[in-house]
Amino acid sequence: MKTLHIRKTLKLALLLISSAALITCTKDKVENNICDGNGQPVISSVTTADRTASITEGNYNQYVIIKGQNLCSLKKFSFNDIEVSVDQLYANNNELTVKIPNKVPEKLTNTITLETSSGSTQFNFKINIPPVAIKSVDNEYAPVGTIMAMAGQSFDFGGYLKGEGKVLFGTLEATVEKATIDSLYVKVPQGATQGMIIKTVDKYGTENAFQYPYMDRTNMVVNYDDKPNASVKYVGADAIPGPLNGNYAHFVETPIRDGFKVDQFLKGRVNVPQDVLNNPANYVIKFETATVIPLNKGGIRIFGDNLVASSKYHPWSFTAARQLHTSGKWITTTISLQAAIGGTATMAARANNQVELYGVVTVSTGFNIDISFDNWRIVEKSKY
DSSP states (O other): OHHHHHHHHHHHHHHHHHHHHHHHHHHHHHHTTOOSOOSOOEEEEEEETTSSOBOSEEETTOEEEEEEESOOSEEEEEETTEEOOGGGSEEOSSEEEEEOOOOOOSSOOOEEEEEETTEEEEEEOEEEOOOOEEEEESOTTOOTTSEEEEEEEOTTTTTGGGTOOEEEETTEEEEEEEEOSSEEEEEOOTTOOTTOOEEEEOTTOOEEEOSSOTTOOTTEEEOSSSSOOSOOTTEEOOTTTOOSSSOEEEEEETTOOSSOEEEEEEEEEEEOOHHHHHOGGGEEEEEEEEESSOBOSOOEEEESOTTTOTTOOEEEOOOSSSOBOOTTOOEEEEEEHHHHTTSOSSOOOOGGGEEEEEEEEEESSOOOEEEEEEEEEEEEOOOO
């Protein structure tokens, strides 16, 4: 009797083990895109990853759930003509979870295509591809004939990687010397003049203007020419780093003498729109700068409202770990206007909405410096 009981116990244990193995095997099959269903695949809907809403369009890098029937045993899956590797998605008979790839299609069909061992199906679904856009340029005052580097988005979608997109300065076409997914390097065309709108025209003919015009003079405070600085010290047209479009401030001492001093390189006024006073957080101080040797010290102060808040400034400081070095190349730089006025939410009312910018180098211990400035202006901050 005892032997029989042991045998029955062993049989029961083996049966349980076999059942558990079968369950595990079935689960593994589903997780690895293998299932028993062999009917024609059907897609009924697409939902958000949390299953709270059905959607008809999606964005780059968004996870979505495809719902339907016979969705496993996948051989191929794609959005438009961009294929997603089968091992990068999870599928069972009724659901498929996938991440929308951030890659531009050659052919825009606005469809999902799914192929299994039993057939294929398509479903209408739009991928929101970010429009071709220039977000920033390295030097808004790049002289005619020089290269302007543009950072942006979707230049592959616009055809620029295959020479099918254009960049215009006004109506003048610029030569695109190099293109990547998120950057363009263009030669500023002959005849380009201050104020021209810079825009892209992609292979579909869609136009998109850069937020700031070429050689922007919006709310120009000081350009060391027709908008002069209060002091002519350091102002000229030195050969190194060389002028952008006239005189500029070139502050160079190697080293600056020891002992506290204040050297002014910026002081000028402009009447700004009321919105600047109401919403300084929406604006920036923009200027061009160039360094011949690395700047790795503090000491530069930018006062954003010197008439009304003369004790408030932005310490434009650098360190050995965070240097400013342009190797003599001019670049466009921005500083938050709100930071330069002490962080206040608004600027006080004043006659003619006049704002004064003031900039100094102030040190107590000498260090080497060779830095240039030009075209101080107050403009809306970038929308990107």
